[in-house]
Amino acid sequence: MSTKSATHNARSPWQLGIPLVWLSLLGLAVTGMAQLEGVFRLFEPDVRSVIYSRVDFSLLLGRHLFVVAIAALVTITVGLAAGIAVTRNKGRDFLPLVSQLASIGQTFPPVAVLALAVPVLGFGTLPIIVALMLYGLLPIVRNTLTGLQEVDAGIKEAAQAMGMTSGQILRQVELPMAAPVILAGIRTSVTINIATAALGATVGASNLGDPIIAGIVNGNTAYVVQGALLIGLLALSVDSTFEQVQRRLKAY
Amino acid sequence: MSLKDPLPVAKGRLCWFSPNWVLLLLSTLALGAFLGLEIVSVAPNRIVSGTGYPVFSALGWPGTLLGAGLILALIGLSCMADQRHYRGAYRAMLAIVMALLGLMPFALMVAIHRLVDSDLPQARLGIGAGFWVTLFVLLLALVELRTRLALARIWSWSLLIPIGLLWWLCLSLWLEPLALMREYHSRSEQFFTAFRQHLELVGTAVGISLMLGMGLALLMRRYPGGQKAAFAVLNFLQTIPSLALFGLLLAPLAWLAANVPLAASLGISGIGWAPALVALVAYSLLPMVRNTFIALEEVSPAVIDAAHGMGMSTRQVFLQVRLPLALPVMLEGVRITTVQAIGLTTVAALIGAGGFGTFVFQGLGQAAMDMVLLGALPILLMASVADALLGAVSDFLRPGGAK
Numbered sequence: 001m002s003t004k005s006a007t008h009n010a011r012s013p014w015q016l017g018i019p020l021v022w023l024s025l026l027g028l029a030v031t032g033m034a035q036l037e038g039v040f041r042l043f044e045p046d047v048r049s050v051i052y053s054r055v056d057f058s059l060l061l062g063r064h065l066f067v068v069a070i071a072a073l074v075t076i077t078v079g080l081a082a083g084i085a086v087t088r089n090k091g092r093d094f095l096p097l098v099s100q101l102a103s104i105g106q107t108f109p110p111v112a113v114l115a116l117a118v119p120v121l122g123f124g125t126l127p128i129i130v131a132l133m134l135y136g137l138l139p140i141v142r143n144t145l146t147g148l149q150e151v152d153a154g155i156k157e158a159a160q161a162m163g164m165t166s167g168q169i170l171r172q173v174e175l176p177m178a179a180p181v182i183l184a185g186i187r188t189s190v191t192i193n194i195a196t197a198a199l200g201a202t203v204g205a206s207n208l209g210d211p212i213i214a215g216i217v218n219g220n221t222a223y224v225v226q227g228a229l230l231i232g233l234l235a236l237s238v239d240s241t242f243e244q245v246q247r248r249l250k251a252y
Numbered sequence: 253m254s255l256k257d258p259l260p261v262a263k264g265r266l267c268w269f270s271p272n273w274v275l276l277l278l279s280t281l282a283l284g285a286f287l288g289l290e291i292v293s294v295a296p297n298r299i300v301s302g303t304g305y306p307v308f309s310a311l312g313w314p315g316t317l318l319g320a321g322l323i324l325a326l327i328g329l330s331c332m333a334d335q336r337h338y339r340g341a342y343r344a345m346l347a348i349v350m351a352l353l354g355l356m357p358f359a360l361m362v363a364i365h366r367l368v369d370s371d372l373p374q375a376r377l378g379i380g381a382g383f384w385v386t387l388f389v390l391l392l393a394l395v396e397l398r399t400r401l402a403l404a405r406i407w408s409w410s411l412l413i414p415i416g417l418l419w420w421l422c423l424s425l426w427l428e429p430l431a432l433m434r435e436y437h438s439r440s441e442q443f444f445t446a447f448r449q450h451l452e453l454v455g456t457a458v459g460i461s462l463m464l465g466m467g468l469a470l471l472m473r474r475y476p477g478g479q480k481a482a483f484a485v486l487n488f489l490q491t492i493p494s495l496a497l498f499g500l501l502l503a504p505l506a507w508l509a510a511n512v513p514l515a516a517s518l519g520i521s522g523i524g525w526a527p528a529l530v531a532l533v534a535y536s537l538l539p540m541v542r543n544t545f546i547a548l549e550e551v552s553p554a555v556i557d558a559a560h561g562m563g564m565s566t567r568q569v570f571l572q573v574r575l576p577l578a579l580p581v582m583l584e585g586v587r588i589t590t591v592q593a594i595g596l597t598t599v600a601a602l603i604g605a606g607g608f609g610t611f612v613f614q615g616l617g618q619a620a621m622d623m624v625l626l627g628a629l630p631i632l633l634m635a636s637v638a639d640a641l642l643g644a645v646s647d648f649l650r651p652g653g654a655k
Contacts, residue, residue, distance in 0.1 A: 043503065093273045096399040097392065104395070107639040108632060109595025115612045115628040119621035120381070195493040199599070202495075203616060212495050216602055219522075221503040228496030235491050 019244055022237040029233055030057045033226060040222040050222040052211040061230060064207040067125060067197050071132035072190050079137050079189075080182070083144025084170065095145075102142045110135045110196050118203050128200030128207075135196060136189040143185025147178030180249050187242040194235045198227070208234070274396050275330035275345065282389040283323045287316075289382030292363045295431070297374040298620060302431075304380055310363040319359070322348055326393070339401070346397045346411075349390055353415050356387065357422035360430060368429045376431040378622065405644055431622040432629075442610075447630065449606035453525060454593045457532035461589060464533065465540030472545055486538040494596050497534065498603045501527035528605035532596055536589040543585025547578035583646035587639060594635045598627075608634075 033051055040050040085091040086098045113134050117127035151174050159169045175182075201209030208231050215223030290304030291311070307316050329345045360377065368375050398408050427433050436443055472479045492500075506522025508515045520526040551574050559573045601609025611627030614620075 097274055097396045100395050100399065101392070104636075107591050107635045109591075109598060109635055111595055111598040111609065111612065112628040112631045112635075115616065115624045118616060118624060123616075123619075191491070195491065198493040198495045202602070202613065209493070209495055212493070212499050213602075216495075216499045216502065219502065221500065224496055224499035224502075228492060228500060231493050231496065232491055239491075 016244060019237055019241040022233060022240055026061075026230070026233040026237050029230055030061055033057055040225065043222045043225060044220055047218075047220055047222070050220075052214060052223045052226050054214070055206060055210065057226075057230065060206065060208050060210060061234070063125075063205075064194075064197055064209075064231070064234065067129055067132065067200065067205065067207060068190065068193050071129050071136055071193055071197075072186075074133050075136040075140055075189060076186055078133075079140030079185075080144055083141050083148060083182075087145065087148045088166075098141065099145055102138045102145070105134065105138045108134070111199060114199055114203060123204035125200065125205040127203050128197060128205045131199075132193045132197060136193045139185045139188040139192070140182070141185075143181050143188075144178070147181030147185075148174055150181070151177045180246060183242065183246055183249060187239065187246070190242070191235055191239050194238060195231060198231055271331040272400070275393060276327065278389050278393045278396065279323055279326035279330055282386050282393070283320065283327065285382050285385035285389065286319055286323060289385060290380035291382040292360070292367065292380050293378040294367045295376055295378060296369075296372055298376070298434075298622075302376075302378045305363070305367060307382065310367060311359055312362070312366065315359060315362050319352070319355070322352055322355075342397055342400050345393070346401065349393050349397065350411060350415065352390055353387075353394075354418055356383070357419050357427065359383075361422065361426050364427070364429050374434075375429060376434050376622075377429050378431045405640075405647065409640075432625055435620075435622045435626045443626070446606060446608050446610055446627075449525075450594070450597055450608050450631075450634070453528060453532065453597045453600065453605060453607060454590060457529055457536055457593050457597075458586065458590050460529075461533045461536035461540045462586060465537055465544050465585070468537070468541045469544035469548060472541075473548060482541070486541060489534045490538050494531070494535065494599050495602070497531045498527060498600060501530055502603060505530070523604040525605050527603055528597065528600035531600070532593050535596060536593055539588045539592065540585045543588070544578075544582050547581030547585075548574060550581070551577045580646045580650040583642060583649065587642035587646065590638045590642060591635050594631060594638060598631055 037051055044050050082098060086095040110131055114127055114131040117130045121127045121130060155173060155177070156169055159173045164172065197207055198209030198212060200207055201213045208227050211223040211227035215221060215225075215227065287307060289306075291307045293302030293304045295302035307319070311319065326345055326348050329341045329348070332341055360379070360383075364377050368377055394408075403411075423430070423433060428437065468482060472482055489497075502522045505520060505527050509521045510516070555573060555577065556569060559569045564572065597605070597607045598609035598612060601607055601613055608627040608631050611623050612631075613627075615623030615625075615627060
């Protein structure tokens with residue numbers, strides 16, 4: 001896609017509206033789930049209650065967002081810091097180990113990490129946050145490394161020749177040039193974590209995974225659909241927001 | 253004229269002290285964990301949580317001094333690693349790390365001998381944080397040493413396999429009071445059933461999605477119009493949380509089993525392997541199709557042209573040129589899919605599909621952490637082994653790759 005058409009796309013109101021559409025659908029689904037009782041009745045004609053009502057959906061959504069946001073904050077900070085540190089002259093010794101770790105860590109299934117976190121941290125929200133942090137860290141580290149390493153050495157040299165300090169080169173040259181790749185990593189990490197956070201319901205963390213687990217345990221598909229619907233809408237809202245930001249970045 | 257001359261040049265390190273910082277940090281961490289954290293814990297039975305013991309009471313002074321001495325030697329060697337005889341220093345460090353890894357099961361034996369009361373038949377020894385952290389840090393050091401010494405994959409395997417065999421031997425012969433082994437002995441048959449179920453599910457799912465993925469990728473090459481739609485559907489499937497996809501398949505498959513006699517006679521039902529397999533295949537399709545498609549597309553047109561120019565038929569070009577060149581990238585897809593499927597099969601235990609996830613979720617339900625470990629550790633091992641093996645195969649197949 002040429003730069004011109006990318007600029008055009010970023011400004012067209014239709015494109016900007018996509019995240020808003022998903023967000024408003026999510027809001028509608030959270031507040032008006034009870035109005036959809038007739039629809040869910042189709043899935044489960046025989047059971048007594050078809051709308052998950054043990055905890056309010058907005059509370060579940062809030063908890064889900066909280067877990068994902070904390071994990072994202074930590075992973076973005078740590079991942080960026082680690083990626084930047086090992087590409088500096090002083091930290092270059094650690095580069096092989098960190099990049100190997102980033103690929104090895106990807107082979108650890110999140111369920112296994114979650115299960116291993118429980119003996120150490122107990123039941124509840126903490127183990128799922130830790131599991132999400134470990135799992136979400138790797139795409140960010142990997143993409144930060146790729147992004148920073150792909151910056152043309154000639155450009156860095158030119159910046160140095162213009163008298164920029166290494167801090168200025170990092171902030172004004174390297175990071176802006178690596179930003180699209182880094183952002184892609186953050187997008188992958190956060191989107192995967194929104195879906196993975198549902199696993200927290202199996203270790204006693206209450207979030208949007210709750211209706212799914214309750215549905216599986218009680219054989220009530222309607223519950224499962226409600227949990228899946230909300231998680232899917234949340235993932236789509238966040239993902240499309242990231243897509244817009246990426247388009248903006250590319251348009252520059 | 254060179255522009256570079258007036259530029260500030262990055263200064264070289266001072267020569268009198270130039271350690272390998274990575275290994276220095278790792279070995280210091282190992283020493284800290286070894287001496288500072290609880291190495292083992294002992295519990296009289298399964299329910300009571302154990303009391304932790306630091307290294308002095310678990311191993312006695314001789315064991316503590318041996319371990320600490322070896323780690324101190326690592327610290328010393330990493331301080332002189334960047335100097336002239338660095339290769340020798342790295343080799344010595346490699347030997348020490350291997351020795352430490354090999355000594356670890358014996359340390360557990362000593363701890364059992366000293367701490368576990370042999371009169372209590374249910375007494376068990378739990379592995380403590382200090383032990384895990386030391387093990388983890390040593391494995392990291394191994395990764396770093398492998399990179400520094402530029403060891404080929406096959407070498408690092410031939411180093412790790414004897415260590416693994418030693419561990420297995422110790423575990424099966426002398427480490428019975430270990431909590432993990434107590435859990436294993438009380439359900440060793442279930443363990444092998446779970447292993448078989450896990451392997452079968454992963455193998456079948458990867459096999460089916462490999463065939464379907466190849467077919468879809470070929471179709472997409474023939475009908476480029478469908479590409480976007482196909483990828484949209486596959487992407488959508490990936491956004492459904494795994495937990496939900498398993499749950500969503502319960503009802504349709506139960507209906508199928510109740511209303512289609514053939515399905516019921518095949519053993520399809522709402523819970524069990526059928527929904528698990530369908531979900532696994534659905535998840536595996538995206539990485540498989542994407543990698544197959546990209547692999548086939550990315551073969552350089554010049555190579556294809558040359559092949560045509562040599563008089564090869566379209567069929568020959570595909571089978572003898574395009575497919576072999578695309579194979580490494582396709583195998584990359586198989587690797588990603590397999591590792592992902594091993595993890596997802598764990599979740600499938602929630603809908604009664606069996607596998608190691610059974611232990612994880614039963615253990616979580618009973619708050620029996622040793623049982624959780626019994627499920628989670630084999631999963632980690634399986635994922636790492638599958639990753640390493642398939643990675644080695646795709647290295648091997650890459651043109652001009654490691655032979």
